[in-house]
Amino acid sequence: MNEASPVETTKPRTQTPLAITARGLVKTFGETRAVDGIDLDVPRGMIFAILGPNGAGKTTLMRMLATLSAPDAGTATVVGHDLVKEPHEVRSAIAMTGQFASLDEDLTGRENLILLARLWGFRGRQAKSRADALLSAFSLSDAAAKQVKDYSGGMRRRLDIAASLIVTPGVLFLDEPTTGLDPKARQDVWRMIRQLAGSGVTILLTTQYLEEADQLAARIAVIDKGRKIAEGTSRELKAATGSGFLHIALDDAARMEEAAQLLERRLDATAQTSVEGAELSVPVTTASAANEAIAALIAAGIDVSTFSMGQPSLDEVFFALTGQVTDAEDEKEAVS
């Protein structure tokens, strides 16, 4: 399987026409500004990720772009059509797979697809053959005659994505496409998303998994409390946080604080303690600086059990941008 790292393919594509443009989108629910003035430019044919913790406004933003909820302020176009003035044209060009499988649980998988194919305008036999083609493409032929309520989480998700591809959409919205899936099902969905993007579909996905955005998306917008706090390629976001990180684990965890202070002094940067509290991460510019820092620790009598150098993870990026640890940490563990 060719799982090329997206970082290699993320040259800025300023010349490509835009699939989505949004300017100053706002959505309020009572006192809460769920989306608080967001601008987006998504080039055609790209996988674009909206990354943020729970409650950041990702889903609200996506629902507005999919015409499910009207913006309170701001403008947006999707494949060249104004969201508010031409909702029908927008709907003709998009498909959305919501966070919760939007399928009729009482019907079979095949009936669900036939239903949607008929709504799109396929007639009789055409609708059936379209449904069968999608079922076989998504390895669901064996479950075609089963009611959706008897499907596993991964099967549901596959059917849900298949249901968004009755007619090839210009833009596919995927709201947290792998939340709640086991690692195998998650890999399957990732592979599908890559293949879809490879065939030219623009994909806007939301995720709270930093790893997912890193793996799939050519560009990432980081959203927090309804605002976009950063945007760029995965590499750019990492670069904005620092060129590299030194990760250190100690023999004696009680001396973490002391070690952190020493490292901060030596490297003139802020040290972070990992969520589990077992590891320190400090931005460094060069390997020799890292080397000297480790030497200084040992000289001070603090034993280092392991150390490594690397690019910052998106967790670290998110921490650097928002000053808070993401909720995604523990969920990541659950699926990895």
Place this chain on the structure above:
Amino acid sequence: MNNPASLTLQNVERPKRPSAISNALVFGWRAVLKFKHVPEQLFDLIMTPLMFTLLFTFIFGGALAGSVGDYLQFFLPGILVQTVTFNAVYSGMGLSTDLSKGLFDRFRSLPIWPLAPFAGLMVGDVLRHLIAGLIILGVGLILGYRPEEGILGVVGAFLLLFAIGFGFGWIFLVLGLLIRTPMTVMTIGFTFIFPIVFASNIMVDPSTMPGWLQAFVEVNPISLMTTALRGLMNGGITLEQIGLALIAPVVLTVVLAPTTLWLYMRR
């Protein structure tokens, strides 16, 4: 390696845009499939009216109308009205279930006639009314009920029942749109329906009720519908009775159909 994208995404262009009626029929088909996959729902629909028919006929019938046979003749058209109003609650529950599961988000993001899903629910309702109505009528016939106006009267009665169900249906669609939990829709629905069904002329002749209640029963839309249905099935129907029976369904539709659409598009 199997490659979904290359298999399914070759030139799948959108076919010609289907008509609003075609959209609505697809949702009607969905309602029919629901009967196929969830036949249990018929049990819910039929048990209550069946129990009512048997209880009232055999236990209270003699006392209320002098004989079981006479009471059944009086009661059966009324129980059909009650069945249809109770059934209307279920489409509100169905809508609330669909909404809570995100199914309608998909429908709303499709380029279809926005009212088509509701038209589909209505098709389901008509089927429910027809099936439940025929079963109750069948049981009535076995127990000795005789529609004096014959087949034509029965057909007319069922058409009126569909109109009643259609009108009442809007109340529960609105509730379904407003309330997230299907069970609450049912509770509120029945809280509203029980008083107007009992304070009507379905079960008893209101002449023994206190004056203030009689005044209410006389203008209760359920009474007006029951009177028209009795006329259609048992004889003596007048145009005025049909007109009075249709007031509530027409008013409900005129007021609540736009409300339903507004609530649906606003979500």
